[in-house]
Structure formats: C-alpha cells, structure tokens
Amino acid sequence: MLRVLITGATGFIGSHIADSLVKSNYEVIALKRENSDCWRCEEINDKIKWINLDEEGQWKKVVIRYNPEVFIHSAWIGVEAHERDNIKTQIKNIDFLTDLLEIAKELKIRKFVNLGSQAEYGCIDGKVNESFNANPTTTYGSVKLASLEIFKTFCIQHNINWVWLRLFSFFGEKECRNWLIPALIQRMQESNEMDFTPGLQKYAYLYVKDLGEITNRMISQPIDSGIYNVSSNQAITLKVLIEKIRDKIAPTFKLNFGALSYRENQSMHIEGDSSKLINQLGEIQLTDFDQALNSTIEYYISNK
Structure with missing residues (x-):
C-alpha cells in the first residue's frame, strides 16, 4: 500500500x-x-x-x-x-x-x-x-x-x-461560504435581486x-x-454560470448585469x-459541467 x-x-x-x-x-x-x-x-x-x-x-x-x-x-x-x-x-x-x-x-x-x-x-x-x-x-x-x-x-x-x-x-462542494458559487446560492435564497458587472469575463472552471x-x-x-x-478545457462566461445557478435555484431572481463596472485591468479570459x-x-475524463454544478448546488442547499 x-x-x-x-x-x-x-x-x-x-x-x-x-x-x-x-x-x-x-x-x-x-x-x-x-x-x-x-x-x-x-x-x-x-x-x-x-x-x-x-x-x-x-x-x-x-x-x-x-x-x-x-x-x-x-x-x-x-x-x-x-x-x-x-x-x-x-x-x-x-x-x-x-x-x-x-x-x-x-x-x-x-x-x-x-x-x-x-x-x-x-x-x-x-x-x-x-x-x-x-x-x-x-x-x-x-x-x-x-x-x-x-x-x-x-x-x-x-x-x-x-x-x-x-x-x-x-468549484465544488465544501468551498468557503464567502466564495463565488456558495455566496451566490445563499444570496439567491435570501433576496430577490443582485447587481453584477456585464459578466462577460470567461473562466475555465x-x-x-x-x-x-x-x-x-x-x-x-x-x-x-x-x-x-x-x-478545464471549456471556458464559460460568468454571466452564463450565474444564469445556470439562478435557473436551478430561483428562476424569478433578478440578475442586474451591467449595474457594476469591471474592476481596473479586469482579465476577460482566464484558461489554462x-x-x-x-x-x-493520458486522456482525462472530466465530469460533465452541468452535472457537477447541479451536484454542487444541491450540496449547498442541503447544507445551509
């Protein structure tokens, strides 16, 4: 062993x-x-x-x-x-x-x-x-x-x-609660809307x-x-990620994209x-993104 x-x-x-x-x-x-x-x-x-x-x-x-x-x-x-x-x-x-x-x-x-x-x-x-x-x-x-x-x-x-x-x-289960995905999930369970940048920056989660x-x-x-x-080899925009979480948790939650400005020198595409x-x-079989995101969302909903 x-x-x-x-x-x-x-x-x-x-x-x-x-x-x-x-x-x-x-x-x-x-x-x-x-x-x-x-x-x-x-x-x-x-x-x-x-x-x-x-x-x-x-x-x-x-x-x-x-x-x-x-x-x-x-x-x-x-x-x-x-x-x-x-x-x-x-x-x-x-x-x-x-x-x-x-x-x-x-x-x-x-x-x-x-x-x-x-x-x-x-x-x-x-x-x-x-x-x-x-x-x-x-x-x-x-x-x-x-x-x-x-x-x-x-x-x-x-x-x-x-x-x-x-x-x-x-991303995944057991992140710190103040990090992006768990913080978004909590906010969507507790309020009706949230302000964002345009959300066009892309990340490979x-x-x-x-x-x-x-x-x-x-x-x-x-x-x-x-x-x-x-x-990951599939970069998605922050906007798409946030919309996926919203659609799963609270479809009527209002997403105010463009209400905030990007920070200075904001990178718009980060991928390795x-x-x-x-x-x-050898080839690495990665978990389907939507499946992984759904498992992550369900974890945070079940472990408030």
Whole structure:
C-alpha cells in the first residue's frame, strides 16, 4: 500500500484530494494544526493518520517514522483576497516548504507533488500554456513563484521526481461560504435581486473532484518532472454560470448585469492549456459541467 503524506487536507482542495486517496486505498498521512477545523474530512477522518503540526520538534519525527513515499503539498496560508498582498503572511509558506523538503531529502521520497497557482502568471487574457511568461501581480503569486524555484532546484539536486501543478479556477462542494458559487446560492435564497458587472469575463472552471482523480493518476503512474497547468478545457462566461445557478435555484431572481463596472485591468479570459498534463497522464475524463454544478448546488442547499 502506497504511503502518501498530504498537507492542507482540511482545506477545500486538499480535502477532496485526501478523499480520493482514501478511496483508492492509499495509506494517507496528513498534517494539521491543533485548532484546524476538520469538518471537510468527517467522512474519512478515521482513515487518516493525523500529525499535529503544533507539536514543535515532534511532528517531523512522526512523519519520518511513518515513512511516506510520496508528498502532496496543498497547504497554503493567506489564500483569502485580503491576505494575498500581506508579505509577512505569504512568506511563512516558504518556511513550511523548506521543512518539508528537508524531510523529503532524509526519507529519499520518490515523488513530490506541489500545488501552484495561475496567479504566478499574473495578468492572463486568453488560453495559456506553461511557456507563458510568469509575471505575478500579487504577493501571493510572487511567493508561489519563488516557492517553485526553491522546490524545483532542491528536487533536482536530490533526485526527487517533482511536479508543480498550476491550478486555475475550481468549484465544488465544501468551498468557503464567502466564495463565488456558495455566496451566490445563499444570496439567491435570501433576496430577490443582485447587481453584477456585464459578466462577460470567461473562466475555465474545473470540478474539484476531478482534481482528486488527476492527482491519483499522477502518483500511481510515471510522470516527468515539471510544471503542469490544471484547468478545464471549456471556458464559460460568468454571466452564463450565474444564469445556470439562478435557473436551478430561483428562476424569478433578478440578475442586474451591467449595474457594476469591471474592476481596473479586469482579465476577460482566464484558461489554462492542460495539453502537457494530458500527454503525460493520458486522456482525462472530466465530469460533465452541468452535472457537477447541479451536484454542487444541491450540496449547498442541503447544507445551509
């Protein structure tokens, strides 16, 4: 049984990856804080070996004792909009990464998967592949990019198969309630109308459960070290997304498109080209968008 260490398992994306790992019968070892809220992992909580990060000087020894063969690093502090330019918060992520790299070196792990972000690219207006110039416009994106360079160099020096996933737009169950889709659903249940921009900006939304399947494949089969975009291949406008949610929840809800202006330097098309990933892993069968959106909506309605 493959032993996999995952960080960030109590978060939105990490919890779905952890769920997929458990369902694939991997031995899952996860790091968390004493005060971490594990509600996203309730269904798999007893199938995970948890390690308390707040036990200074001890958690690293426990990881080494469990001897994982693969690392998946999905933890990151400072993902909320108001924290993305807080340099003191963002830089702490590099300290944690270096701790993990030192452990990986000691254990001689065979593969290390790290989650990056489209924010490393900076302003995007179209479909981009991994050769697109990285020019981040936020501290969050800059620290992600710096982390990539540290991660890549260290792994090359110590012969670790390294994978950096540049994640684009995701949606699904168990998001934070203030994020777009759950916030829209709540608003549509509580009021009669809402103001929006024209909503013509396009995003390639990927269902978060599909990322779990992608990660599973990544650790179970060979993959070249490198950077890989992870994105849906079907971009839709924000207007269409909002209308789909409205039609499902409250068909009479009034959508005031054009009542608000776009923010300054608004990107109108953000999409990643995932061809490189598909060439490595083979064709990836993604969940039908409408089916995934309906499942997501039903989840938030049932879990107010």
